[in-house]
Amino acid sequence: MSAVVKRFPVRLDLRHGxxxxxxxxxxxxMAQLIEELFVRYLDNDLLRQANDQACFAVSAGRMVxxxxxxxxxxxxxxxxxxxxxxxxxxxxxxxxxxxxxxxLSAGFILEEGFPLAxxxxxxxxxxxxxxAAGVPVVTGDTKVVEKGKGDGVFITTxxxxxxxxGVDISGDHxxxxxxxxxxxxxxxxxxxxxxxxxxxxxxxxxxxxxxxxHELVADMVAAAPGIHCLRDPTRGGLATTLNxxxxxxxxxxVLQESAIPVKPEVxxxxxxxxxxxxxxxxxxxxxxxxxxxDAQRLLDAMQAHPLGRQAAMIGEVVEDRHGxxxxxxxxxxxxxxxxxxxxxxxxxx
Amino acid sequence: MKYIEEFRQHDLAQQLSAAIRKAVKxxxxxxxxxxxxxxxxxxxxxxxxxxxxxxxxFVHGPGCPVCVLPIGRIDNAIALVERHDVILxxxxxxxxxxxxxxxxxxxxxxxxxxxxxxxSVRDALRIAQENPDRQVVFFAIGFETTTPPTAxxxxxxxxxxxxxxxxxxxxxxxxxxxxxxxxxxxVREMGSVSIDGFFGPSHxxxxxxxxxxxxxxxxxxxxxxxxxxxxxxxxxxxxxLIRQLNEGRYEVxxxxxxxxxxxxxxxxxxxxxxxxxxxxxxxxxxxGLVPYSALRLKEAYAALDAEKxxxxxxxxxxxxKGCECPSILRGVKRPVDCKLFGTVCTPENPMGSCMVSSExxxxxxxxxxxxxxxxxxxxxxxx
Numbered sequence: 001m002s003a004v005v006k007r008f009p010v011r012l013d014l015r016h017g018x019x020x021x022x023x024x025x026x027x028x029x030m031a032q033l034i035e036e037l038f039v040r041y042l043d044n045d046l047l048r049q050a051n052d053q054a055c056f057a058v059s060a061g062r063m064v065x066x067x068x069x070x071x072x073x074x075x076x077x078x079x080x081x082x083x084x085x086x087x088x089x090x091x092x093x094x095x096x097x098x099x100x101x102x103x104l105s106a107g108f109i110l111e112e113g114f115p116l117a118x119x120x121x122x123x124x125x126x127x128x129x130x131x132a133a134g135v136p137v138v139t140g141d142t143k144v145v146e147k148g149k150g151d152g153v154f155i156t157t158x159x160x161x162x163x164x165x166g167v168d169i170s171g172d173h174x175x176x177x178x179x180x181x182x183x184x185x186x187x188x189x190x191x192x193x194x195x196x197x198x199x200x201x202x203x204x205x206x207x208x209x210x211x212x213x214h215e216l217v218a219d220m221v222a223a224a225p226g227i228h229c230l231r232d233p234t235r236g237g238l239a240t241t242l243n244x245x246x247x248x249x250x251x252x253x254v255l256q257e258s259a260i261p262v263k264p265e266v267x268x269x270x271x272x273x274x275x276x277x278x279x280x281x282x283x284x285x286x287x288x289x290x291x292x293x294d295a296q297r298l299l300d301a302m303q304a305h306p307l308g309r310q311a312a313m314i315g316e317v318v319e320d321r322h323g324x325x326x327x328x329x330x331x332x333x334x335x336x337x338x339x340x341x342x343x344x345x346x347x348x349x
Numbered sequence: 350m351k352y353i354e355e356f357r358q359h360d361l362a363q364q365l366s367a368a369i370r371k372a373v374k375x376x377x378x379x380x381x382x383x384x385x386x387x388x389x390x391x392x393x394x395x396x397x398x399x400x401x402x403x404x405x406x407f408v409h410g411p412g413c414p415v416c417v418l419p420i421g422r423i424d425n426a427i428a429l430v431e432r433h434d435v436i437l438x439x440x441x442x443x444x445x446x447x448x449x450x451x452x453x454x455x456x457x458x459x460x461x462x463x464x465x466x467x468x469s470v471r472d473a474l475r476i477a478q479e480n481p482d483r484q485v486v487f488f489a490i491g492f493e494t495t496t497p498p499t500a501x502x503x504x505x506x507x508x509x510x511x512x513x514x515x516x517x518x519x520x521x522x523x524x525x526x527x528x529x530x531x532x533x534x535x536v537r538e539m540g541s542v543s544i545d546g547f548f549g550p551s552h553x554x555x556x557x558x559x560x561x562x563x564x565x566x567x568x569x570x571x572x573x574x575x576x577x578x579x580x581x582x583x584x585x586x587x588x589x590l591i592r593q594l595n596e597g598r599y600e601v602x603x604x605x606x607x608x609x610x611x612x613x614x615x616x617x618x619x620x621x622x623x624x625x626x627x628x629x630x631x632x633x634x635x636x637g638l639v640p641y642s643a644l645r646l647k648e649a650y651a652a653l654d655a656e657k658x659x660x661x662x663x664x665x666x667x668x669x670k671g672c673e674c675p676s677i678l679r680g681v682k683r684p685v686d687c688k689l690f691g692t693v694c695t696p697e698n699p700m701g702s703c704m705v706s707s708e709x710x711x712x713x714x715x716x717x718x719x720x721x722x723x724x725x726x727x728x729x730x731x732x
Contacts, residue, residue, distance in 0.1 A: 332399070
């Protein structure tokens with residue numbers, strides 16, 4: 001038997017217990033929560049040191065850093081939960097520079113009364129996502145807010161990564177003539193979330209596409225280091241992402257609607273709700289803008305990876321000082337694809 | 350997904366486009382009004398205008414429920430939540446409609462009022478059941494399509510004796526509005542608006558049938574073709590309207606036969622007739638006071654009528670200065686004719702109701718951006 005005195009005589013009640021204000025007070029209850037829940041799942045050498053920061057060596061070169069707050073409702077949805085999403089979201093933001101993600105941090109804001117069983121479930125999911133990605137959570141923070149002042153749990157994650165030499169990817173690098181590639185079907189995440197919202201339950205087999213894209217990016221960068229832009233079309237969907245890139249680069253775009261992959265079930269749900277899949281969120285897709293001569297090599301590399309199997313070339317960058325994203329519709333007409341205005345709301349009739 | 354894709358096929362669209370180009374007489378123009386916002390949206394989303402010859406023009410009508418809602422009714426709703434502390438339930442688009450004093454239900458909600466966006470009137474009933482100590486008002490809005498579900502909810506609330514539920518009724522009627530447009534001086538006398546024929550509503554007609562349009566097709570000698578909301582429906586219906594005009598006919602034809610019958614959904618009609626009665630007059634944004642154009646709860650259901658339970662005086666509120674929504678709703682002006690369009694009025698910050706809903710003409714113009722597109726000669730050669 002261990003000679004060490006047990007620090008916490010009574011274990012956390014992970015089945016029936018709830019978060020209370022003491023879990024954020026900095027005292028023994030918080031220490032126990034960290035040890036028996038966070039460190040238990042997210043365990044690694046750096047986290048175990050229990051410092052207020054993680055200290056690690058860096059190599060020469062360029063680093064990237066990105067942060068993302070996650071406030072999703074519902075916390076658990078088909079294909080994921082806020083835990084895995086908070087890992088994937090930040091890893092992807094880091095990876096969209098072409099970087100290899102190295103470390104993550106996680107800040108939790110917990111609402112008083114939040115069930116420990118749910119927290120246990122989503123921290124476990126977070127740990128699985130981090131382990132699968134090979135990127136450890138090395139430092140963290142926990143705060144508790146009074147009941148009614150949060151929505152169960154908010155998670156902010158920050159990631160750092162290392163950019164391989166010779167890679168220079170940025171939203172302002174798109175040039176007329178470039179090809180626009182998309183890694184797969186759009187709209188899965190948004191439709192999965194909507195299908196599980198309390199007042200809008202409808203039956204669908206759609207699951208969120210939440211996934212870490214850094215390995216796909218590594219394969220792409222290896223195939224063609226001269227990629228101009230990468231971005232993951234999350235909130236606001238593909239349409240908003242392309243508009244951002246067009247504005248940053250001062251170019252226009254022409255898309256082919258028939259080339260944009262959308263699952264029939266997603267299309268059906270969007271019809272039902274009066275939404276446009278171009279504006280529905282994704283959490284495991286990326287847009288790549290590259291010189292035309294690299295396009296086929298990149299498409300091959302993307303399609304060889306499980307997360308890019310349905311990758312397609314969806315359009316072309318054109319000269320346009322207005323920065324318009326236009327689309328040839330599958331129907332034979334054309335239209336402008338604008339930024340998302342406000343929030344997409346279901347229609348009345 | 351076959352059932353949708355069938356109505357969006359590129360090849361069929363090209364064939365129809367060629368047929369329309371062949372059918373039109375070069376020495377005249379064809380001004381076709383789509384009454385419904387659903388049609389407006391389809392025309393812009395799929396670029397249907399690109400497939401039409403230059404002498405076929407779409408005139409956008411007032412058939413967008415939030416667009417025609419007068420400001421005073423939104424002011425009434427705001428007063429309900431602020432003065433009577435009710436839980437107000439309504440559909441998403443209504444939240445963004447501008448009210449007096451640059452307010453909207455969305456802003457009032459952000460300031461702390463209990464306003465809930467619902468997807469169905471059933472959600473409002475459930476909220477009333479779950480909050481027995483609060484008054485819950487459902488802000489009912491929409492044309493004939495959304496009226497039957499409201500009627501069902503009212504009957505259910507009555508049957509359950511749900512004392513804390515009531516309905517603020519803003520349901521309006523399509524045929525009355527079309528007739529009003531045709532009787533307006535701009536169309537009848539001044540000739541400043543040219544309307545040669547109508548695309549009849551699709552969802553609305555599934556309830557009321559095609560018969561109600563027969564009167565004014567005859568009376569005003571304008572052809573009507575009930576059209577589905579898919580882009581191929583719109584094109585096929587345009588061809589049918591063009592043929593009628595070429596042959597000097599003015600009949601009610603039905604392109605949307607997969608859903609609409611002459612008699613409509615009689616069960617829904619009788620349900621509506623049981624719960625609602627005609628208002629003698631109702632204010633529409635753009636059209637003004639239109640006789641017998643809206644519904645209210647019958648006396649037997651008066652206990653569930655928010656206008657009787659609470660104080661909802663008629664409020665005469667005027668539109669934002671310079672806003673051309675009223676003229677745009679009558680087809681007299683186009684969104685680009687409005688000084689506010691795209692300057693201070695955008696979907697992010699709508700000054701007028703036509704910029705709110707995706708079915709509104711201004712929002713469709715703005716979002717699908719035709720007016721901003723550099724003119725390219727190649728578009729005219731699509732045939």
